[in-house]
Amino acid sequence: MKKDIENRKDIEKLVNQFYEKVKVDKTIGYFxxxxxxxxxxxxxxxxYDFWDNILFYSGHYSGNPMQQHLALHLKNPFTVKDFVQWNKLFNDTVDELFEGENADTIKQRAQSISTVMQIKMFK
Ligand code: HEM
Incomplete structure (x- = not known):
């Protein structure tokens, strides 16, 4: 039985492992x-701050990812396939390392943010 995501150290582990996958990914690595x-x-x-805030409401993140991705989209368009792959890598990483309520929540939140980004981008 794997443990759940309990603190910032766990978030850091998750984020590090996620980007190790992202960097070598054929679909989205080049972004x-x-x-x-x-x-x-x-x-x-x-x-780390972003996800720590999403899961534990730490209050450390103060960026605007929506705006950043919209700007990036103008430079080099995203496709639905890119988002599907991003979420797959994210879910795979969570499942490799953790299980439990917070692990489920973080996957759901990632999916909702991804969906909102896509609605704004592809509307
Ligand atoms: C097609 C899928 C995606 C790609 C290719 C992508 C790519 C990127 C890139 C290239 C950056 C800029 C990094 C930098 O400035 O150094 C970035 C920033 C970021 N991304 Fe994404 N992204 C994707 C989806 C998402 C999703 C679904 C989320 C959230 C659930 C997310 C959250 C963020 C955040 C929080 C930042 C940092 C913004 C800041 O600097 O405040 N991304 N992303």
Missing amino acids: FLDVVKVNWEKHLPVM
């Missing part, structure tokens, strides 16, 4: 490596 040359030292802590 991070070529379209935006992501500075991982900066991006990863932002993502």
Whole structure:
């Protein structure tokens, strides 16, 4: 039996492992490596704050991901397939590491945000 996501350390583990998958992914990896040359030292802590806030309401994140992805979409359009793959990698990573109520919640939240992004992008 795996443990549930309990604290920020668990979030960090999840985020790190997720981006290890993202970077080598044939469908979406190039967004991070070529379209935006992501500075991982900066991006990863932002993502820890983002997910820590989504799951534990830590209040540390104050960005606007919707706006950032809309801007990115103008530069290099996303497709539905990209979002499906993003969510698959996210769910796979959660399932590899954790199970429980918070693990279920974080997957649901990721899916809802992804759905809202797609509605705004493809409307
Ligand atoms: C097609 C799927 C997606 C792709 C290819 C993608 C790609 C990216 C890229 C390239 C960045 C910029 C990183 C940087 O500036 O260094 C970014 C930032 C971010 N993404 Fe995504 N993304 C996707 C979907 C999502 C989804 C579904 C979520 C949330 C559930 C999400 C949450 C974020 C957040 C929170 C940031 C940081 C924004 C900030 O700097 O405040 N992304 N994404």
